[in-house]
Amino acid sequence: NAGVTQTPKFRILKIGQSMTLQCTQDMNHNYMYWYRQDPGMGLKLIYYSVGAGITDKGEVPNGYNVSRSTTEDFPLRLELAAPSQTSVYFCASSYRVAGASSSDTQYFGPGTRLTVL
Amino acid sequence: AQRVTQPEKLLSVFKGAPVELKCNYSYSGSPELFWYVQYSRQRLQLLLRHISRESIKGFTADLNKGETSFHLKKPFAQEEDSAMYYCALGPPGGYQKVTFGTGTKLQVIP
Numbered sequence: 001n002a003g004v005t006q007t008p009k010f011r012i013l014k015i016g017q018s019m020t021l022q023c024t025q026d027m028n029h030n031y032m033y034w035y036r037q038d039p040g041m042g043l044k045l046i047y048y049s050v051g052a053g054i055t056d057k058g059e060v061p062n063g064y065n066v067s068r069s070t071t072e073d074f075p076l077r078l079e080l081a082a083p084s085q086t087s088v089y090f091c092a093s094s095y096r097v098a099g100a101s102s103s104d105t106q107y108f109g110p111g112t113r114l115t116v117l
Numbered sequence: 118a119q120r121v122t123q124p125e126k127l128l129s130v131f132k133g134a135p136v137e138l139k140c141n142y143s144y145s146g147s148p149e150l151f152w153y154v155q156y157s158r159q160r161l162q163l164l165l166r167h168i169s170r171e172s173i174k175g176f177t178a179d180l181n182k183g184e185t186s187f188h189l190k191k192p193f194a195q196e197e198d199s200a201m202y203y204c205a206l207g208p209p210g211g212y213q214k215v216t217f218g219t220g221t222k223l224q225v226i227p
């Protein structure tokens with residue numbers, strides 16, 4: 001199993017450009033997440049998905065969009081890149097049984113380092 | 118609002134010395150608490166969580182509800198423990214509202 005994979009590893013964008021960060025997992029996990037990590041800060045949740053076709057906002061969703069058409073893929077879209085979106089982006093996945101009272105283990109991708117100039 | 122505080126950005130200890138990475142939290146209710154670790158050039162991974170009450174790689178963490186702390190401890194540091202450590206907190210049963218701390222870099226000096 002490759003686990004959680006992300007592409008690209010690095011990207012430089014100009015202000016106003018758009019791009020899609022790709023995330024794929026091969027563990028048949030139902031939950032998937034996108035985080036961003038700014039320098040010296042903790043991870044902040046952007047969006048998450050509890051299954052194919054279902055997504056919801058996290059703590060910092062502005063400027064981003066997501067979709068979940070399959071269990072495996074959870075792309076993150078930046079429509080109009082801004083310097084404030086310069087960050088490292090992490091995708092993660094987990095498997096949660098409905099009604100479980102405790103959290104399952106999250107698996108993270110290697111991250112995408114994005115710079116907006 | 119829930120909050121996680123890791124007061125030390127960098128903690129340097131000598132090999133063989135005890136390690137304590139501090140984590141304090143603010144939460145209404147009974148949270149789930151986690152420690153994540155990121156070794157150099159590796160991805161973030163779960164180290165342990167309080168409900169498991171387990172020891173991973175010699176590390177333990179006890180939830181102290183009175184002091185609202187979840188410090189990570191190891192009696193004898195090893196060089197391979199050098200990494201970034203993140204404390205995280207969330208409501209039971211889901212990662213949707215997990216809050217991460219800013220992380221502490223542990224440097225074990227040979």
